[in-house]
Amino acid sequence: MKRHRRAVKALAGIILCMSIIAGCSSNNAKESQTSEASAQPSASASASPTASASSTASAAPAETQETAFTKFDPPVTISAAITLRPSDKLRFGDTTENNPVTRWLSENLGIVTKFQWVVTDTAAFETKVRLALASGEALPDVLYTGGSLLEELIDSGKIQTIDEAYEKYASPRLKDLYAKNPAVWAMAKRDGKIIGLPDVSNGVVGNKVMWIRQDWLDKLQLKAPTNVEEFEKVLDAFTNQDPDGNGKKDTFGMAFGANTGYHKPTNNYMADSEFLFGQDQPYLWIKGDDGQLYYGANSPNVKKGLAKLNEWFNKGYFNPDFGTMDAAQAMADFTSGKAGIAMAAGWAGGWPIGTAVQEAKSKNQTLNIKPYPIPSGITGEVGRQESQPSYGTYVFRKGFDNMEAVFKYYDTMYGCLIEDPKCPFAIGQGEGYDYVMKDGKPDWKDVPGGLVSLSRYLIFPSNGTAPTNVMDGPSIYQRVAAGKLDNVFEQKLAASNDSLAIEGFSVAYQQMDKDVKNGFYGANTPTMKEKWEQLNTLEDQAYLQIIYGKKSLDSFDTFLKQWHEQGGTQITKEINEAVSKMK
């Protein structure tokens, strides 16, 4: 069904981790499997062939399996929490604990999946965890979480440290993954001990590219801008030269929404203005020349960026209601033809931009939108916020003994992300769900009843692209965008994603070296707990007032002074201390 397809494409776009196989990793996998076979505690030493998969409608593609999977016998049960939505549908009589992916796991790895908690969304999950901690209820074996909830779990003492397990059971390629991405350990180490396994993102989850109405550019004979001056020329043309040709001055240059629902008026997950600040991104903790972190707003260039936004507001280059518009509403300006430029991540090529393009096609109109690298900012440098290196950590409750099974599970799924041909879900997770076989070849488009992803029934994800730094060469998105369709992963990506999204991500990868890193991802420091909200409000109001022109540019200096006095200096100190402790 069209709707689901849209969603799945957007889904695939932002799913974490995927990597391109370098020749050696498949050898690594083989080695790690055989070495683990001998380390099996209670399991039989023989490896069970995976051909048993053919008896069910599961996804194991017969041709790529070697006897690389050792099965736990007796089977190991791992319990977890799962988020379900009312529109989740399983077919063929499958249930949450009995479906192609769980069956594959139990038949090939001897891992039985149990969902101890069923929740409806992330907020419900967090409440559940807190209630369980307070009431002494048993936690599931594995939990995936982050932020303050993670801190609470650690403080509760109900989470185990996994240093030994990691040493013993993590496969070489997993160890390699973490060795190449040391930044993620900041999330998962406390007092030098490892308390969980952080996942590693693919680095372009939310990184912005510039989406432009190519047809407007062509009509007005302009080229995509590469710096602020050119950008302004395009904004002016889009606003004043009637690019949609209807004789009315009803268009804006760019889509911009400053009501993000939480703080950060100039930075949003869609339709924001972060590019303007180049390497001097506000809201991040940036390493200064003295090696210490400072809060982005302290850079003098932030003020310049705000001044520029105020100029653009006065010239009508974006919607005058930007202050009350959230990202979705702002993007609506772009997709409905009112604005000509929007900053958004690669996945926007699927939704909402892809949706708009499909719609136009169905009406026999052409909506020509293309992604471009973002222009340089107010100082002439390109910069945008990096995606977080990790979005969450897997923690394991104290008293859970089957860490070996966990690492096996993780390693197998990891193979899928790095395009290991031995990935059991290379073709898809479940036949009849996200693919069907037609004439011996997989078809990812025409699944009767629509595409359904089975990712939520997996504890470790198998869908996604490679984490950062583990694979050499261009990312899978870049390869597919360039037309390469050699291995099944590339084919699957091309078939199940909107081509605009693939293009978008491909462009996003091009500027990864310019991503500004956030120096601090840890939990809130004591003064932050008290004062951060206040400081954020101060900041938001200051920025908005300046952009609206309600206050002069000099009010920024007043804000900065107040920010420091009301706790900013103290917080900066605490953050730097926390970071030095994490090393």
Added chain:
Amino acid sequence: MLKLSLSDRVFRIVNHLFLALMAFLCILPMVHVLAVSLSSDYATTSYLVKFWPIGFNLDAYKTALDSNNFIVAFKVSVLRTLGGTLLTMFLTMLAAYSMSKDDRYFKGRTLYAWFFVFTMLFHGGLIPTYLVVQKSGLTNSIWALILPVAVNVFNVVLMMNFFRGIPKELEEASMIDGAGHFRVLFTIFFPISLPSIATLSLFTMVFHWNSWFDGMIYMNQADQFPLATFLQALIAGFDYTKIGLNPSDLEQLSERSLKSALMFIGIFPILLVYPFFAKVLR
């Protein structure tokens, strides 16, 4: 009716117009929601839909009604609403009847009254409440949705006032005839207060139908959630700070039609039931 004076007529017309206008204003948002639920993805994403569907399709409803979870949750909601309302109304009537008696007749009545009001204002907080329900063994059963909320002091106070308005002579007369308290309550008070009982029943039903939080914290399996819990997760908006954490969160954003359809489905039963109550109210 005798002939109306001019001022009466004018008043009547203006009144009707005004009431109609208000009613119309009240229905507009519902119309908007319905329109969005019947519109295409593109139209809703671009916020083009006002009061009429654009790109009419029933996809959202098909998706919503097609899933197992939805139907089961619907049943759970119906069960808790009917069961809960019956129990609540019964208990409320009993409490209101006793409380409506005079101080001299029912000693310590005022004490009970303050006790009730106190509980209306002061809550134990989330965690103690949860602990009480959990230790009573009610979690994962539908009773967790019915018992903790069975008595609503607000309703008791309202009904108590209604009961007080009933002439004492009626009660005294029937007691002389030998009726006990229960008889008086059910054969005299009940019929007379039917409008107010119907009103409070309606409010209780709406409360049960829309309660989502208790379902969320007390239930652990998908086949036990009431409908409202599922809907809440979808409608409640999107935690931007967590983007990337859970890919399916992004799906939520892109499905405004589905959200609206679910919202509408959530309201629909109430709309159906309402006319029956309105009859009783007259």
Added chain:
Amino acid sequence: MFHDPVALQVIWNTLLIAVLKIIAGSIAPFAFALLLNEVRRMLFKRTVQSLVYLPHFINWVILGGILTDILSTNGLINQFLGWLGLNSIDFLQSGNWFRAILIISDVWKEFGFGTILYLAAMAGINPNMYEAADIDGANNFQKAIYMTIPAVIPIAIVLVTLSLGNILNAGFDQVFNMYNPLVYPKGDIIDTYVYRVGLQQGSFSLATAVGFFKSVIGFILIATTYRLAAKYANYRIF
């Protein structure tokens, strides 16, 4: 919590908004029920009655979105003002207008509830009394003032008193879905403030403390009103 300068502003906002809501929210359904009671055509009366209850069901998430759209610089309301030759007003960016919008939209959403209650009470009035009044030559207006209103006053008092318990609940859902940093000085209420702070602190404790504080204030108010009503009107609310 109290040594935060923002906290005092927030408490003041909450009080102001909540009190205005209680006043407007008590008058509106009362007046509306009176007007509706005058209608003789049953079908019309029942229809209007059902329709005015509808806004109650709509979530503030949806409603907030709708209102933000209508009240935007180019939205319906401002377009309408333009027709009349007036300047457009930035409703959602000016603190004072924001407060007004909060109150008006909340009353609109919830007045159906009170209306139904009052109508139910009015339905309990003995029709014979009205006929007697007709014979005595009373017109509609007099009937309303001297008969309908007094019969409904007890319920009104109960409702107002109980709603006093909400004196510090200015409506989290509503404000949360409609506010933005520009209107914080006038529109931020205790609950939204606590929510944001709580996010930073990652715990329930501030929210619990504030919740307790609100309950205490509400209780004091209700107790006071009860005493006053008992003493001067000899009416026991409960």
